[in-house]
Each structure stands twice: as C-alpha cells, then as structure tokens.
Amino acid sequence: MSASLEPLRQTKTIVLTSFKRDGTPIATPVSIAFDGDRAFFRTWHTAGKAKRLRRDPRVEVAPSTLSGTPTGAAIGARARCLSGADAQLAARALARRHRVLQRFLVPLAHRVMRYRTVHYELL
Numbered sequence: 001m002s003a004s005l006e007p008l009r010q011t012k013t014i015v016l017t018s019f020k021r022d023g024t025p026i027a028t029p030v031s032i033a034f035d036g037d038r039a040f041f042r043t044w045h046t047a048g049k050a051k052r053l054r055r056d057p058r059v060e061v062a063p064s065t066l067s068g069t070p071t072g073a074a075i076g077a078r079a080r081c082l083s084g085a086d087a088q089l090a091a092r093a094l095a096r097r098h099r100v101l102q103r104f105l106v107p108l109a110h111r112v113m114r115y116r117t118v119h120y121e122l123l
Contacts, residue, residue, distance in 0.1 A: 004075050004076075004077075005039050005077060005122055007063065007072060007073075007075070008032055008039060008063055008122075010063070011032065011071070011072075012097060012098060013031055013032065013063075013064050013068075014029070014032045014062060014063055014064055015027050015028070015030075015061070015063075015068045015070050016028055016029070016030045016049065016061055017059060017062075018049050018052040018056070018059050019058065020052060026048065026049070026052065028048075028049055029064055029066065029067065030043065031098050031101060031102055032097075033090070033093040033094040033096065034093060035089055035090075035092075038090075038093075038121055039121065039122040040082075040089075040090035040093050040094060040120065041079075041094075041119075041120055041122070042090065042091070042117055042118060042119045043117075043118055043120075044110055044115035044117060044118065053079050053081070053120065054081075058076070058078055059078065059079050059122070060074040060075065060076055060077070061074065061075050061122060077122045079120040079121070079122060079123075080121045080123055081118060081119075082120060086119070086121070087119040090120075091117075091119060094119075
C-alpha cells in the first residue's frame with residue numbers, strides 16, 4: 001500500500017469513486033479492510049462499480065460514513081481485481097474487520113442473490 005492510503009486505515013467505510021465511459025464520477029460506499037500494507041474491498045460481479053472498474057481501474061477513495069458521506073479528502077488510487085489466494089486473503093481481512101457485515105451478511109446476500117463476489121486491492 002502506498003503511504004497515500006494510510007489515512008484510510010482508521011476508517012471502516014470509504015466512498016469509492018469510479019468513472020463512467022464519459023468520465024462522469026460515480027461514488028459508492030464500500031467496506032475496507034487491511035492486511036499488512038494491503039487495502040481491500042469487495043462487491044458483486046454485476047455491480048455497476050465492477051463493470052466500471054473492468055474498463056477503467058482508476059478510482060478516488062475517501063474516508064466516509066456508512067451512508068457514503070465523505071469525512072476526509074479524496075485520494076487517487078487504482079483498483080486491481082483479485083483471484084485465487086489473493087481473493088481469499090481479502091475475504092479473510094474483510095471478515096476480521098467487519099465481523100457481522102462482511103463475515104455473515106454480505107456473503108449470505110451474495111449467495112441468496114446468486115452473485116459472484118469480486119475482491120479488489122487498492123494500489
């Protein structure tokens with residue numbers, strides 16, 4: 001993790017801004033977790049942000065409230081889609097940081113809705 005993401009370490013939720021084809025920013029709140037110097041978040045495969053990130057991995061992130069109201073300055077970053085052992089590491093980090101939401105509720109909702117969970121690392 002670059003030192004620029006260090007201000008996010010103290011928050012559990014960030015507002016993630018990804019960009020549409022025409023450059024329009026779309027901000028959504030996501031849960032964040034850390035494992036050492038690595039920062040992770042997740043979503044489902046058909047979410048709008050996942051589609052935007054497949055096309056353009058550039059994002060802006062800022063600490064926020066659970067509802068997505070920014071509480072700090074935005075930081076430029078890139079989101080890298082993870083697979084295999086890296087995705088498992090991200091899932092474990094999120095489950096440790098968000099014991100009820102990311103350990104039980106989000107995985108259950110993804111299974112019920114038949115979503116495939118996609119994990120990302122912020123670079």
